[in-house]
Amino acid sequence: MLESNHVTKKYRRKAANDDLTFSIEPGHIYGLLGPNGSGKSTWMKIASGLIVPDRGEVTLDGVRAGRQTKAHTVYMATEDYFFNYMKIRDVRRYYEDFFDDFETPMFLKQLEEMEFDEDTKVASLSSGMMAKLKIAVTMSRRARVYLLDEPFNGIDLLARDTVVKTILERMSDDSAIIISSHLIEELEKIVDTCIFLKDGRLILMGEIEEIRQQQGCSLIELYKKLYA
Amino acid sequence: MLTIMKYEIIRQKFSKWIMFGLLAVLEAVFLITLALEKSDAMGYAILGLATLAMFSFLYVSLESIINYNQDLSRKSGYMVFMTPYSVFEILGAKILNSIVMIVMTAVVFGVTAFLDITLLLIKNHSLESLMIYINDIIKQFTDLDVTPASIISVLVLAVIFWISTVAIAFLALTLTYTFLQTAPAKVFISFLIFIGLNVLHSMANNEIMKVLPKDYFSRAIGTGIFTAAIAALCVWLNGWMLTRKMAL
Secondary structure, X not given: OEEEEEEEXXXXXXXXXXXXXXXXXXXXXXXXXXXXXXXXXXXXXXXXXXXXXXXEEEEXXXXXXXHHHHOOEEEEOOOOOOOOOOEXXXXXXXXXXXXXOEOHHHHHHHHHHOOOOOOOEHHHOOHHXXXXXXXXXXXXXXXXXXXXXXXXXXXXXHHHHHHXXXXXXXXXXXXXXXXXXXXXXXXXXXXXXXXXXXXXXXXXXXXXXXXXXXXXXXXXXXXXXXXO | XXXXXXXHHHXXXXXXXXXXXXXXXXXXXXXXXXXXXXXXXXXXHHHHHHHHHXXXXXXXXXXXXXXXXXXXXXXXXXXXXXOOXXXXXXXXXXXXXXXXXXXXXXXXXXXXXXXXXXXXXXXXXXXXXXXXXXXXXXXXXXXXXXXXXXXXXXXXXXXXXXXHHHHHHHHHHHHHHHOXXXXXXXXXXXXXHHHHXXXXXHHHHHHHHHHOOOOHHHHHHHHHHHHHHHHHHHHHHHHHHHHHOOOO
């Protein structure tokens, strides 16, 4: 479904992504792992069509990532990105206006579960609340590919549980979810396949169970072994 | 593109509320003082309206550039650039929006000024003297060598020049946030780049003027085409940098 073919991206002389080649298949949740500067966010931005690689390409069903694929791909950045003037209601309207695959009933249901008031200004939300809102609005789109960049950053355990629950609820056979995170324990609970990046290169990819059996250790131990 | 423009307008609504709020207050003061024949206070109201018009034009002209700066400097840029449009469509919508806003501001203040002057003349003179005044203005225009074609060409040139100004300002900001992203005082640096690019544009325009025929329309068409080409080049370079060099 989503193909990364020899993707290379350099900022000045440093390669953020270096010849990244792998495939993402529907029906799976992928963990994109690596320390800061390993190229996770850069690859996600390329896959979402926000930036263009220097060499290679990412394609969604054969279509190069860009204007066309943005309609079927969601990228959730780590940072808070809603406009300051917005209330939660404005966020919903924005997504309704721009994305045909946005499911309003799903979003409203999630707001209710998360006990949000649509009149709340997004600028007044705590980091945990903001993380929940971001995941709610992101996962309310019926996209082919979900790219979640550090969705657990800076939020407490309870908020993390909500985020995990929302992600799992959206999982379907015709879409793929790719999550980058430093919090391996959280990822281990939900992902079935891992992609390890180091200095912009792919160093290991496989299903978690296979990796555990082959390497004879847990994901956290493997992470330490690879990046220590 | 219309949806992008809609949200550009929504983002700018706060300043418009303030602008229209102040206009309403000053206009009310003007009308009350006109009715009560308090000429001193009316003078202050007219001065206030003129000052408001001047600052409104200045701010409305800059607002699209301010918003674009926020898109690049804050993470709200994701909200804009993740929409299912190309960067060229997004930049185009932003530039178009800046023109629409200026035209709308001109219409609001133009209509207000026309109505106020009309009321002032009716109050102080008579309907007959108002008609004489309007006739005088029309006569002055018809005595001049002003044709519909020349009016249209001036308006078209003004729009092209404004498009190129915004496109150059956007380019200056993108240059700063890509190649000079570690530099301090980015807005100031962008301003210097903007001035530099405009000087280059003017110099090149002057050179082109030298080889063009001396008649007004040839020069207008020549400078219009050149400026439009510069604007298109700036938008293309900007789009290229946003997708190739920008780390949002």
